[in-house]
Structure formats: C-alpha cells, structure tokens
Amino acid sequence: MSAAAAALGAVPAQAAPKGDTRAEVDRLYQEAERATQAYDKAQEREGTLRREVREAQDLIARQQQRVNTLREQLGSLAGAQYRSGGIDPAVALLFSDSPDDYLDKASTLDRITSQQAGQLRELQSALRDLAQERTVAVGKLAELESSRKAVATQKRTVVRKLARARQLLNALPPADRAVLGRASRSDGDGRLDLSDLTGLIAPDTPDAPDARAAAAVAAARSALGRPYVWGASGPSGFDCSGLMQWSYAHAGVQLPRTSQEQRFAGRQVPLSEARPGDLVIYRSDASHVGMYVGNGQVIHAPYPGAAVRYDPVGMMPVSSVTRP
Known part of the structure; x- marks a missing residue:
C-alpha cells in the first residue's frame, strides 16, 4: 500500500471541545465552501458574459x-x-x-x-x-x-x-477555540489535520513525476502561509480551487475555476497511485480540493481564518484524485 493510501486512516484522533459546536462549525464551513464554489462559477460566468457583451x-x-x-x-x-x-x-x-x-x-x-x-x-x-x-x-x-x-x-x-x-467560535474560550480551529477539517469521525505544529513545515516529499507537476507543486508551496480568501485565486489570497488554478497556471495549464470542474480536468487515478501534483477532491459533492505533494500530504487553502498549509490527505473523505 502506498503512503497516500496508508495516510487515509493514519491521522490520530483528538478530542475536540464542544462536540455540538464543532459539528455545527464543520457543517457551516462545508456549506460555505459549497456556496463559494457556486460563487466562483457564477463570477466566472459573469466575466465571460461581460467579454461577450x-x-x-x-x-x-x-x-x-x-x-x-x-x-x-x-x-x-x-x-x-x-x-x-x-x-x-x-x-x-x-x-x-x-x-x-x-x-x-x-x-x-x-x-x-x-x-x-x-x-x-x-x-x-x-x-x-x-x-x-x-x-x-x-x-x-x-x-x-x-x-x-x-x-x-x-x-x-x-x-x-x-x-x-x-x-460560534468567538463564543468559546480561547483554548477550546484553538483546538476547534485545528479540528475543523475533520469529517467528524475523529480524523484531524494536526496542522498546529507542522502545517507550514515541508514534509519529506518525493519529487514530482514531470516538469508540469513540479512547477505546479512549486507554485503551491510558494503560496504557503497566504490567507484563505473566499472567491480569490491569488496571488495574495486563495480559496481551495483558486489555489489549484493559480498553481497550475504557473505550469502552463489552465484549470477550470471550481473544484467540481477540476474533478474532471484530467485523468482520474486511484488514491493509492497518487503522485505529487495530483488534485485530491474531497466529499461527494466535490466542494473541496487540495494538491497531493507526496507522503500522505496535501497543500490546500483550508477555510477562512487559516493560511495555505500542508495537511494529511485523509483529513476528510476523498472522493477522487485527478491528474491534470
């Protein structure tokens, strides 16, 4: 089994405070992310129509x-x-x-x-x-x-x-708020991202398989630490799909704007065969996307209030992996 596949269940559980609050915050973030992708699509369509007019x-x-x-x-x-x-x-x-x-x-x-x-x-x-x-x-x-x-x-x-x-987050004590923020990428079954210490530290990752993927990975790494900004596609801030589009543009590849479209912007491969540069699509509605960088890690723009960072590939349910 590859490191990518093994990483799916490799993130240890950690108790988060206020279970009901955590579930509600996760739900709100997920719904906001879905709405953000719809916003991105509508905004892209508006830009196209402006040009056509x-x-x-x-x-x-x-x-x-x-x-x-x-x-x-x-x-x-x-x-x-x-x-x-x-x-x-x-x-x-x-x-x-x-x-x-x-x-x-x-x-x-x-x-x-x-x-x-x-x-x-x-x-x-x-x-x-x-x-x-x-x-x-x-x-x-x-x-x-x-x-x-x-x-x-x-x-x-x-x-x-x-x-x-x-x-909801502001109503919590600071310590609980910090733990809940770190847990907010969980799918609710105890798998957390553990990014409080290592989210900006490069993992020991293999080289990308080709020049295009290498350029995209390098661009994504250069964005580490920049803020999540919904509806943004760089360079100062990103939402999840905006980061993927911006990164691959540096490799000369034009990806679609939304995570739902990016899901089909290449060949789909099993998670066990994921290579650096592949797009990891999350949830059944494809409302989140990250870039696989090897050894069970992705780079992604997580959610508002968080910076672009490394997280385990298994931080939430993976629906597909796409190789542009």
Missing part, C-alpha cells in the same frame, strides 16, 4: 458603420443619377430603415441600375445582420444581469454562513 457591442458598432457607409454610397450614386435625369425621386425609398419593400416591387426595379440593386441588397443584408446582432446583445445583457444576481445570492450565502461559524 463587449464583443457584441463592438460588432454592432462595426455593422452600424457598414450600414452607414452603404447608405452614403447609395445616396451619392442616386443623387448623381437624379441630377442627370437618370433616376426617379422614388429612389429615396432606398434609404428607409427597411428597403425590402422597395426591392419587392418588381415594377420599380427598372428605375435603378444593376449596381444600385446590388448595393441595395447588400444594405438589406447588413440591416438584417445588425438587427440579429442587437437581439443577441440584448440576450447577453439579460443573461449578464441574471448572472450578477446569482453572484450576489451566493455571496450573501457565504457571508451569512461564515459569520455564523465565526460567532
């Missing part, structure tokens, strides 16, 4: 300029022909917002040249494109507003749950 607006501006140019060309040509007596004043219909009616009347087609007819059809096409692009932009703006509301909702959820957890 800007692109749609740029396209509309270019298309409007094309329409204006075509109208100017038709106006110049029609004006010259009218002054020379070659075209009927009815050609003014060419410059309406909807020139379709004009072209549809075959009896008038002999009053314009083939060049004008071609330009008119081009104008028709440009107007249709412009209308379609405006419709798309309106849809994107509506979706953006919906995404903003989703971000705000998830933010309120996270803030509320973290505030309640902090309230």
Whole structure:
C-alpha cells in the first residue's frame, strides 16, 4: 500500500471541545465552501458574459458603420443619377430603415441600375445582420444581469454562513477555540489535520513525476502561509480551487475555476497511485480540493481564518484524485 493510501486512516484522533459546536462549525464551513464554489462559477460566468457583451457591442458598432457607409454610397450614386435625369425621386425609398419593400416591387426595379440593386441588397443584408446582432446583445445583457444576481445570492450565502461559524467560535474560550480551529477539517469521525505544529513545515516529499507537476507543486508551496480568501485565486489570497488554478497556471495549464470542474480536468487515478501534483477532491459533492505533494500530504487553502498549509490527505473523505 502506498503512503497516500496508508495516510487515509493514519491521522490520530483528538478530542475536540464542544462536540455540538464543532459539528455545527464543520457543517457551516462545508456549506460555505459549497456556496463559494457556486460563487466562483457564477463570477466566472459573469466575466465571460461581460467579454461577450463587449464583443457584441463592438460588432454592432462595426455593422452600424457598414450600414452607414452603404447608405452614403447609395445616396451619392442616386443623387448623381437624379441630377442627370437618370433616376426617379422614388429612389429615396432606398434609404428607409427597411428597403425590402422597395426591392419587392418588381415594377420599380427598372428605375435603378444593376449596381444600385446590388448595393441595395447588400444594405438589406447588413440591416438584417445588425438587427440579429442587437437581439443577441440584448440576450447577453439579460443573461449578464441574471448572472450578477446569482453572484450576489451566493455571496450573501457565504457571508451569512461564515459569520455564523465565526460567532460560534468567538463564543468559546480561547483554548477550546484553538483546538476547534485545528479540528475543523475533520469529517467528524475523529480524523484531524494536526496542522498546529507542522502545517507550514515541508514534509519529506518525493519529487514530482514531470516538469508540469513540479512547477505546479512549486507554485503551491510558494503560496504557503497566504490567507484563505473566499472567491480569490491569488496571488495574495486563495480559496481551495483558486489555489489549484493559480498553481497550475504557473505550469502552463489552465484549470477550470471550481473544484467540481477540476474533478474532471484530467485523468482520474486511484488514491493509492497518487503522485505529487495530483488534485485530491474531497466529499461527494466535490466542494473541496487540495494538491497531493507526496507522503500522505496535501497543500490546500483550508477555510477562512487559516493560511495555505500542508495537511494529511485523509483529513476528510476523498472522493477522487485527478491528474491534470
């Protein structure tokens, strides 16, 4: 059995004070973490929509300029022909917002040249494109507003749950609070992270198997001691999935933003075969993620109030291991 697999049950139990309080704090942290991942996803979607709206607006501006140019060309040509007596004043219909009616009347087609007819059809096409692009932009703006509301909702959820957890912790005596804080990554069955003494001390870990994994592990190690900040992806603070995304970006690999998406951002391997650089996904809902660094240890951003640190891989239930 590998060190990774053995470490699952290797973390000794330790009595935490106020069992009910500990269970409630753990539950609140877990729910806040789940909401944080939803917030990250909504925020990422909002950023994507903002870019798409800007692109749609740029396209509309270019298309409007094309329409204006075509109208100017038709106006110049029609004006010259009218002054020379070659075209009927009815050609003014060419410059309406909807020139379709004009072209549809075959009896008038002999009053314009083939060049004008071609330009008119081009104008028709440009107007249709412009209308379609405006419709798309309106849809994107509506979706953006919906995404903003989703971000705000998830933010309120996270803030509320973290505030309640902090309230519970602050009501405890300092000694109990310290023990409970160290125990807060447990899954409730007595497996604790024991990071009070060693969370920032590098364990004796093997080398990463390749250059990409080595670069990601090195980046994660460089973040040790930086604070957990929900919704953050570095460099001054991180949530759990933000740390993984930031670390792998240093290896030239673009991971998705959330732990749920990161779960499928590579090949899944058994925990017994975990290698440095692999992503360890926790809980059945994939609401937490850490980076395996060898010898039964992960680096992760634990929870608000804690710094990025080393912890045992078995600190809570492992649902899968992904190798990007």
